[in-house]
Amino acid sequence: MKRVLVTGAAGFLGSHICERFLNENFKVLGMDNFITGSTNNVAILSKHQNFEFIEHDVSNFIKVEGEIDYILHFASPASPIDYLKIPIQTLKVGSLGTHNLLGLAKAKKAVILVASTSEVYGDPLVHPQKENYFGNVNPIGPRGVYDEAKRFQEAMTMAYHTFHGVETRIVRIFNTYGPRMRLNDGRVLPAFIGQALRGEDLTIFGDGMQTRSFCYVDDLINGIFKLLFSNYNFPVNIGNPNEITINDFAKEILKLTKSDQKIIYKPLPENDPLKRKPDIELANTILNWKPKIHREEGLKLTYDYFCSLSKEQLYKKDHQNFKSYNKF
Numbered sequence: 001m002k003r004v005l006v007t008g009a010a011g012f013l014g015s016h017i018c019e020r021f022l023n024e025n026f027k028v029l030g031m032d033n034f035i036t037g038s039t040n041n042v043a044i045l046s047k048h049q050n051f052e053f054i055e056h057d058v059s060n061f062i063k064v065e066g067e068i069d070y071i072l073h074f075a076s077p078a079s080p081i082d083y084l085k086i087p088i089q090t091l092k093v094g095s096l097g098t099h100n101l102l103g104l105a106k107a108k109k110a111v112i113l114v115a116s117t118s119e120v121y122g123d124p125l126v127h128p129q130k131e132n133y134f135g136n137v138n139p140i141g142p143r144g145v146y147d148e149a150k151r152f153q154e155a156m157t158m159a160y161h162t163f164h165g166v167e168t169r170i171v172r173i174f175n176t177y178g179p180r181m182r183l184n185d186g187r188v189l190p191a192f193i194g195q196a197l198r199g200e201d202l203t204i205f206g207d208g209m210q211t212r213s214f215c216y217v218d219d220l221i222n223g224i225f226k227l228l229f230s231n232y233n234f235p236v237n238i239g240n241p242n243e244i245t246i247n248d249f250a251k252e253i254l255k256l257t258k259s260d261q262k263i264i265y266k267p268l269p270e271n272d273p274l275k276r277k278p279d280i281e282l283a284n285t286i287l288n289w290k291p292k293i294h295r296e297e298g299l300k301l302t303y304d305y306f307c308s309l310s311k312e313q314l315y316k317k318d319h320q321n322f323k324s325y326n327k328f
């Protein structure tokens with residue numbers, strides 16, 4: 001049996017990745033420090049006999065006994081609210097954490113895939129975004145801690161491939177949604193659904209004319225699998241090109257949740273990208289991948305998940321682990 005290490009295993013995407021590998025008959029070692037992750041996700045995975053878990057901050061040296069065939073590095077705060085609250089941790093996990101994992105991949109002769117992001121394109125001046133676009137990032141703006149950590153991650157990963165011959169893959173993930181997102185993580189979909197479920201007004205930042213393109217988690221994970229088992233070392237966009245304004249997205253959520261709350265407008269956060277849409281021609285050509293799940297279907301699946309949460313989860317405001325990490 002092949003063995004895979006997944007960092008960020010207690011998080012939204014990491015937990016889905018672990019589950020997919022377990023279903024495909026791999027041994028899975030999950031690693032996480034729970035800074036934005038959930039012990040519930042690990043409890044679900046731990047029911048599986050081929051799942052092991054180590055609580056560890058990957059920005060510190062990583063020691064793993066035994067062989068590892070694949071590494072998927074998904075540890076990192078991912079929502080703007082999260083990485084604004086823990087900026088130094090965010091910079092460290094994208095840089096030092098990635099360096100540690102590349103070193104581990106080299107020592108274990110493992111294939112490593114790192115989770116990059118559409119944020120490497122910043123507030124893009126090219127639309128839709130193709131992999132050969134270098135981006136428009138403000139390094140010292142509020143999003144710089146995330147965007148630059150991810151850009152460094154890509155540079156370090158390419159260097160390990162070029163200079164050490166490590167088998168590397170880089171996935172540039174565009175806005176992805178689905179069950180197990182944290183209702184209070186600040187990203188637009190859980191924010192709107194949480195507001196609708198609590199009977200609050202929906203908050204749109206800016207004039208709502210900014211766009212995003214939302215991909216359902218199962219489609220993303222299919223793309224990541226295909227990329228991992230390909231032999232392609234350069235970055236690949238994985239996302240759903242179906243673009244929508246945040247205004248129209250809010251209307252879709254009101255319809256889905258059968259709510260009649262008002263929409264209220266708040267200031268647009270600094271450097272919030274005005275448009276985002278992946279060009280997925282490369283993934284289509286080299287991986288024969290494209291998303292299959294339409295937003296209407298994906299939103300329904302996600303809404304059903306949020307409806308199954310307890311009242312306590314619905315009203316929880318902040319993440320418990322932030323305070324203990326703020327000192328770094």
Ligand code: NAD
Pocket residue numbers: 007008009010011012013014031032033034035036037038056057058059073074075076077078079093097115116117118172173174175176177
């Ligand atoms: P998430 O916050 O749900 O999960 C991240 C996980 O990483 C959490 O469980 C957290 O505790 C863990 N973590 C953070 N720092 C760590 C550290 N130093 N050591 C160990 N564990 C640590 O976020 P997510 O949406 O699942 O994102 C996962 C990855 O995918 C991130 O790297 C993110 O940048 C990338 N990504 C996600 C999206 C998206 O739309 N969800 C888009 C682009 C990129």
Ligand code: UDP
Pocket residue numbers: 079080175186187188189191192203204205206210212246268269272273
């Ligand atoms: N957004 C919003 N209201 C919210 C949360 C987010 O209007 O309550 C906007 C946000 O300003 C951005 C878009 O929705 O323009 C997507 O935000 P998200 O945090 O989900 O992801 P990102 O900006 O990283 O794509």
